[in-house]
Amino acid sequence: MTTSDATSPWALDPEATKRLPRGRHKLSRDQVLASQRGRMLHAVLIATAKKGFGYCVVGDVISAAGVSRKAFYEHFRDFEDCWFQAYETAAEVLISTVVSATVEADAAGDPGRATAAGIRALMELIVEEPAVAHATIVDIAGAGPEGLKARQRNMHSWADLMLITFDGVKGAKPTPERRLQALAAVSIAEGILVEYLVSEKTDELPAVSDQVAALMSGALTQ
Amino acid sequence: MTTSDATSPWALDPEATKRLPRGRHKLSRDQVLASQRGRMLHAVLIATAKKGFGYCVVGDVISAAGVSRKAFYEHFRDFEDCWFQAYETAAEVLISTVVSATVEADAAGDPGRATAAGIRALMELIVEEPAVAHATIVDIAGAGPEGLKARQRNMHSWADLMLITFDGVKGAKPTPERRLQALAAVSIAEGILVEYLVSEKTDELPAVSDQVAALMSGALTQ
Numbered sequence: 001m002t003t004s005d006a007t008s009p010w011a012l013d014p015e016a017t018k019r020l021p022r023g024r025h026k027l028s029r030d031q032v033l034a035s036q037r038g039r040m041l042h043a044v045l046i047a048t049a050k051k052g053f054g055y056c057v058v059g060d061v062i063s064a065a066g067v068s069r070k071a072f073y074e075h076f077r078d079f080e081d082c083w084f085q086a087y088e089t090a091a092e093v094l095i096s097t098v099v100s101a102t103v104e105a106d107a108a109g110d111p112g113r114a115t116a117a118g119i120r121a122l123m124e125l126i127v128e129e130p131a132v133a134h135a136t137i138v139d140i141a142g143a144g145p146e147g148l149k150a151r152q153r154n155m156h157s158w159a160d161l162m163l164i165t166f167d168g169v170k171g172a173k174p175t176p177e178r179r180l181q182a183l184a185a186v187s188i189a190e191g192i193l194v195e196y197l198v199s200e201k202t203d204e205l206p207a208v209s210d211q212v213a214a215l216m217s218g219a220l221t222q
Numbered sequence: 223m224t225t226s227d228a229t230s231p232w233a234l235d236p237e238a239t240k241r242l243p244r245g246r247h248k249l250s251r252d253q254v255l256a257s258q259r260g261r262m263l264h265a266v267l268i269a270t271a272k273k274g275f276g277y278c279v280v281g282d283v284i285s286a287a288g289v290s291r292k293a294f295y296e297h298f299r300d301f302e303d304c305w306f307q308a309y310e311t312a313a314e315v316l317i318s319t320v321v322s323a324t325v326e327a328d329a330a331g332d333p334g335r336a337t338a339a340g341i342r343a344l345m346e347l348i349v350e351e352p353a354v355a356h357a358t359i360v361d362i363a364g365a366g367p368e369g370l371k372a373r374q375r376n377m378h379s380w381a382d383l384m385l386i387t388f389d390g391v392k393g394a395k396p397t398p399e400r401r402l403q404a405l406a407a408v409s410i411a412e413g414i415l416v417e418y419l420v421s422e423k424t425d426e427l428p429a430v431s432d433q434v435a436a437l438m439s440g441a442l443t444q
Contacts, residue, residue, distance in 0.1 A: 052366030054276025141416075142364015144274030148420045155417070180430060183417055184410040184437040191409020192402065194363075195377070198370045208402060215406040218444050219437055 116213035338435035
């Protein structure tokens with residue numbers, strides 16, 4: 001997952017998380033805005049991972065991003081607007097990483113191997129920027145009813161991916177029992193990710209990746 | 223789990239969640255304080271379940287509990303003090319319910335049945351007061367770093383219970399692989415409880431209790 005250039009795949013606006021040079025420069029106003037926006041989206045997640053959703057305010061975002069309060073409100077309606085834009089962007093990166101890796105490996109017709117590829121890609125991404133992962137995977141649960149619904153949508157998408165991987169798209173509608181198994185599988189992954197994120201030992205995740213995948217597959221092959 | 227008297231097992235001070243009669247009465251000042259305290263501990267969890275941890279303030283607690291702001295600060299240092307006292311009390315009820323039911327059923331030497339008894343008792347308790355369960359199981363993740371540590375301690379206790387149930391207390395220290403399996407088992411339970419709590423369909427939990435137990439046991443018998 002590691003890329004050679006300096007822009008992280010988590011950069012919430014491509015090329016836009018670096019600070020602009022001070023003083024007069026030739027960048028257009030659009031570029032300035034894009035840069036500010038990317039820095040604020042990044043900053044809100046970093047601050048959340050450190051303090052918790054309920055303890056973050058606009059002041060945390062602007063001081064970390066090095067922008068003015070006025071600039072904040074040029075981009076965002078309020079704190080929540082900024083937070084959920086950042087969350088949706090980061091969550092999309094996480095989900096699409098799992099989906100691509102799973103679908104790619106699934107060509108071999110081995111759902112266990114496809115699951116392992118998906119979770120491995122996800123863990124490698126988390127190692128790259130644990131604070132963004134912490135906000136997206138852990139702190140989302142503290143973002144009130146809207147956050148809980150967003151978290152649930154993403155858990156359902158992931159469970160659906162597991163069902164497609166194990167049962168294919170052709171079959172009938174999954175039974176409630178099968179849905180619960182898929183939910184159990186993604187709950188295993190989530191619970192273990194939260195444990196490693198909260199303990200600040202994400203570096204050890206890749207070492208348990210295959211065991212986590214086996215546990216997830218186990219829930220779907222009982 | 224249902225008891226015949228009006229006091230819920232979740233009553234955060236025994237006999238103390240009912241409002242006192244208005245006007246002059248013969249209750250001692252200690253009884254008044256206990257009653258106020260119990261109502262506030264209950265109110266802070268109910269408010270959190272509705273709005274999310276980050277959106278709750280002292281005003282939510284005092285208006286729901288029907289006490290003055292002065293009374294709040296006679297009992298609690300600040301919002302967090304109240305919240306974590308309420309959380310610890312409720313979490314202890316949850317954990318001790320699972321432990322008692324598991325240990326009691328474990329006499330038969332069947333870890334799968336013991337696990338099923340524990341999760342069933344837990345689910346029956348959750349059905350009784352879903353908002354308190356929501357705050358304790360879901361919203362704790364939004365209570366900042368202190369909340370995340372508290373959540374983690376309780377997940378570890380539960381995982382330890384699973385290890386004792388399946389492996390006994392006699393054996394050697396569990397391997398990292400075994401610990402991860404136990405964490406997977408309790409993550410299944412937590413993930414499914416969160417799903418039903420967030421969807422407000424806790425009434426349907428007892429119907430899936432045995433399947434959840436089988437999935438949990440499956441993680442430990444792979």
